[in-house]
Amino acid sequence: MTDNAVQIENLTYFYPNREAPSLSGINLKIKQGRFIVIMGMNGSGKTTLALSLNGIIPQLLEGRMLGKVYIEGKDTGKFRPQSLANSVGLVFQDPESQIIGSTVAEDTAFGPRNLGLPPEEIEHRVQTELAKVQLAGYEARKTDELSGGEKQRLALAGVSAMYPKVLVLDEPASELDPEGRAALYTALDELRREGSHTIIVIEHSIEDVWNRADEVIVLKDGKVAWQGEPEKLFRNLSLLDQLGIRPLPVNGISSIGESDPWRQPCNICIQGMEKDVCQEYTGQEGDPRGRIHIRDLTHHYHSSNLSLDQINLTIHPGEFVALIGPNGAGKTTLTKHLNGLLEPIKGDVWVSGKNTRQYKTAELAGTVGYVFQNPDHQLFETTVEKELAFGLKNAGKSVPEIQNRVDEVLGKFGLEEYRLLHPLTLGKSLRQMLAVASAIVLQPDILVVDEPTKGLDWPGAKRVMAIIRTLHKEGTTIIMITHDMELATHAQRVVVLNEGRIISGGNADEKNAE
Amino acid sequence: MKRMQSDIRVKAIGFIGFMILTFLFNDPRFLAGLFLIACGFAFFGRLSWIRFAKALLPLWPLLVLILIVTSFNLSHTNFILDSSQSVIYSFGSSDRWAITQGGLSLGLTYVIRILIFVLSSLIIQTSTSLEDLFQFFQWTKLPNEISFLLMTALRFIPALNKKRLQISEAQKARGAHNQEDGFFLSIRSFLPIVIPLFASSIQMADTLSMSMVSRGFGYAKTWTPARELRFRFRDYLMIAMTMGLLLMAFYVRIVKQWGCL
Numbered sequence: 001m002t003d004n005a006v007q008i009e010n011l012t013y014f015y016p017n018r019e020a021p022s023l024s025g026i027n028l029k030i031k032q033g034r035f036i037v038i039m040g041m042n043g044s045g046k047t048t049l050a051l052s053l054n055g056i057i058p059q060l061l062e063g064r065m066l067g068k069v070y071i072e073g074k075d076t077g078k079f080r081p082q083s084l085a086n087s088v089g090l091v092f093q094d095p096e097s098q099i100i101g102s103t104v105a106e107d108t109a110f111g112p113r114n115l116g117l118p119p120e121e122i123e124h125r126v127q128t129e130l131a132k133v134q135l136a137g138y139e140a141r142k143t144d145e146l147s148g149g150e151k152q153r154l155a156l157a158g159v160s161a162m163y164p165k166v167l168v169l170d171e172p173a174s175e176l177d178p179e180g181r182a183a184l185y186t187a188l189d190e191l192r193r194e195g196s197h198t199i200i201v202i203e204h205s206i207e208d209v210w211n212r213a214d215e216v217i218v219l220k221d222g223k224v225a226w227q228g229e230p231e232k233l234f235r236n237l238s239l240l241d242q243l244g245i246r247p248l249p250v251n252g253i254s255s256i257g258e259s260d261p262w263r264q265p266c267n268i269c270i271q272g273m274e275k276d277v278c279q280e281y282t283g284q285e286g287d288p289r290g291r292i293h294i295r296d297l298t299h300h301y302h303s304s305n306l307s308l309d310q311i312n313l314t315i316h317p318g319e320f321v322a323l324i325g326p327n328g329a330g331k332t333t334l335t336k337h338l339n340g341l342l343e344p345i346k347g348d349v350w351v352s353g354k355n356t357r358q359y360k361t362a363e364l365a366g367t368v369g370y371v372f373q374n375p376d377h378q379l380f381e382t383t384v385e386k387e388l389a390f391g392l393k394n395a396g397k398s399v400p401e402i403q404n405r406v407d408e409v410l411g412k413f414g415l416e417e418y419r420l421l422h423p424l425t426l427g428k429s430l431r432q433m434l435a436v437a438s439a440i441v442l443q444p445d446i447l448v449v450d451e452p453t454k455g456l457d458w459p460g461a462k463r464v465m466a467i468i469r470t471l472h473k474e475g476t477t478i479i480m481i482t483h484d485m486e487l488a489t490h491a492q493r494v495v496v497l498n499e500g501r502i503i504s505g506g507n508a509d510e511k512n513a514e
Numbered sequence: 515m516k517r518m519q520s521d522i523r524v525k526a527i528g529f530i531g532f533m534i535l536t537f538l539f540n541d542p543r544f545l546a547g548l549f550l551i552a553c554g555f556a557f558f559g560r561l562s563w564i565r566f567a568k569a570l571l572p573l574w575p576l577l578v579l580i581l582i583v584t585s586f587n588l589s590h591t592n593f594i595l596d597s598s599q600s601v602i603y604s605f606g607s608s609d610r611w612a613i614t615q616g617g618l619s620l621g622l623t624y625v626i627r628i629l630i631f632v633l634s635s636l637i638i639q640t641s642t643s644l645e646d647l648f649q650f651f652q653w654t655k656l657p658n659e660i661s662f663l664l665m666t667a668l669r670f671i672p673a674l675n676k677k678r679l680q681i682s683e684a685q686k687a688r689g690a691h692n693q694e695d696g697f698f699l700s701i702r703s704f705l706p707i708v709i710p711l712f713a714s715s716i717q718m719a720d721t722l723s724m725s726m727v728s729r730g731f732g733y734a735k736t737w738t739p740a741r742e743l744r745f746r747f748r749d750y751l752m753i754a755m756t757m758g759l760l761l762m763a764f765y766v767r768i769v770k771q772w773g774c775l
Contacts, residue, residue: 056727100722116738368687
């Protein structure tokens with residue numbers, strides 16, 4: 001048992017009031033110093049397994065656990081999670097919810113202080129661990145001023161400062177842009193170089209981990225469905241499909257769905273973002289419905305520098321545009337101008353011929369549908385059908401009309417069987433579908449979707465993208481914000497933003513004017 | 515704002531002393547003097563004036579209302595000084611609806627008092643780290659768990675506010691009207707924001723508690739303090755100055771009868 005960092009024997013776990021187990025008969029042995037990747041679809045038991053590794057299951061969460069978990073030889077059922085803290089560290093998905101200190105140094109010191117270490121030792125650990133995650137010099141920085149990537153690296157430093165032998169990271173990069181992901185994995189490489197850590201990473205996306213992993217474990221329905229070397233898994237496309245895992249991208253072009261004649265993948269643009277080779281859309285002039293026209297749009301927030309700097313962009317009716325760029329580039333700021341959530345400081349925005357300055361957001365809801373990153377921010381009703389009816393009621397539609405529209409949309413999105421269920425009892429991909437459906441029920445000319453597949457497994461992502469493509473085919477103008485370069489290939493045009501400016505994919509006439 | 519390096523206990527004593535002073539006097543000129551002193555602290559502590567203005571923004575209708583009501587509502591017999599009893603303007607022939615100098619002055623006093631409260635609270639809030647606050651709670655012998663609970667609640671106010679804004683935007687984008695006429699309709703219009711906010715908060719609290727336990731919170735009954743609270747010379751000096759100022763203020767107000775209306 002001693003050369004195994006983790007040993008799991010016949011682990012089965014039932015959440016309270018659940019008849020089916022979330023983990024069932026798991027047996028694993030992980031040797032010290034290994035880099036293990038755990039994959040699987042949403043609800044396959046990945047997070048439950050992570051929580052059982054540091055004793056939160058069964059010590060903190062109610063439920064029924066059978067079997068044994070040993071970390072560095074310690075039975076997690078017999079030690080409090082606090083006592084296991086210097087054996088195993090757990091980094092959660094959402095950096096916001098795990099940062100406790102108000103400054104970077106304060107937060108990193110939190111764990112070592114709990115252990116009652118002397119101040120000199122704490123200071124040493126803070127300095128060395130922050131350096132490993134490229135946050136040296138950030139000690140006095142306020143934690144709420146950090147970027148998403150910096151927050152997640154801080155969360156990693158806070159855990160590694162306790163010198164755990166085993167590090168478990170639950171989808172640590174899911175909130176990050178490619179730059180943030182790269183920095184996080186570089187930090188993990190630094191920790192791994194020391195050779196003393198066993199690293200277990202739960203991931204949906206394989207790009208960052210396939211060449212780092214010693215072994216991949218795939219969970220399905222709470223059981224180990226596959227275990228082995230990454231190459232063996234990623235060369236077997238049918239196995240990947242069977243396990244619901246996204247294949248490695250080939251030349252940056254996705255394999256979501258079948259190919260369409262309208263698809264013009266901008267692979268060079270996506271891979272390098274150096275040349276503007278994206279296809280120029282030549283839409284028909286005339287009917288303004290679905291057209292977006294942005295002229296000299298400038299915006300800045302009170303607390304920061306210029307967020308948008310004289311943006312000029314025309315999006316034609318029925319066009320599918322992907323908006324990409326690093327965090328803070330201005331993508332969300334730009335799209336929030338489309339439905340009046342933000343008012344231009346300078347310049348104008350027209351959607352379907354309406355100047356957004358002259359309308360309230362609620363009045364534009366029937367013209368521009370907006371689906372935010374987190375579907376749970378908008379779900380509040382007690383049933384799926386009531387959730388769909390909410391927007392229609394706001395728009396003052398009659399009861400029969402509401403009923404007809406709700407029935408129609410439920411059918412279109414394949415949500416009929418869930419109509420009487422509480423929205424929050426649905427899985428993540430169904431909640432995302434419901435969020436899109438609740439925007440579409442108002443029959444908008446334009447649909448803005450912000451990171452529509454974030455946190456979704458491969459089948460869920462395919463399902464959401466299929467519905468977005470159907471809507472596009474039916475004539476809805478689609479604006480999709482994404483960090484996923486593969487996803488961006490679904491668009492007809494990729495617009496790249498950086499530091500508040502369009503650096504690629506703008507309209508040729510505007511570029512000439514510049 | 516740059517952290518004022520004084521001991522948290524000195525800040526607390528100074529804050530309480532300043533509050534006593536603002537209640538001791540009724541004359542707006544004295545209050546204006548105190549306000550200027552508070553502005554001085556804010557200036558040296560590099561408090562953002564935009565932040566002060568933002569904090570006052572929702573209060574201005576209340577301040578105007580206080581000024582109007584107080585100016586009209588007080589009879590001249592309420593005041594000790596002859597100058598305060600003089601009528602500035604009268605509606606109609608009787609003094610029933612008259613603005614007295616004392617009433618106007620008292621209205622100004624109330625307004626400046628609120629300004630001082632807001633400014634002083636902001637100075638304390640922005641110049642004190644949560645760690646210092648935690649040390650202060652410990653010094654007052656508050657149980658560890660409650661101290662940490664208070665500190666965590668304060669730490670997560672900005673995060674929850676960010677969530678509230680995100681939820682509010684998501685609902686507006688679906689055509690939700692944030693304000694509706696009528697008490698019950700108004701409450702109903704907040705449900706689309708309150709329910710997801712409540713769900714998010716529970717989720718956040720859940721992750722936070724798991725994260726804290728994972729990082730050893732509760733490992734032992736005590737933990738290593740970031741720094742020991744220790745009075746330095748300038749802290750004693752600040753306490754002496756506060757006490758001196760208070761004694762002088764009591765003398766001026768009670769013996770000399772200055773600062774009343």
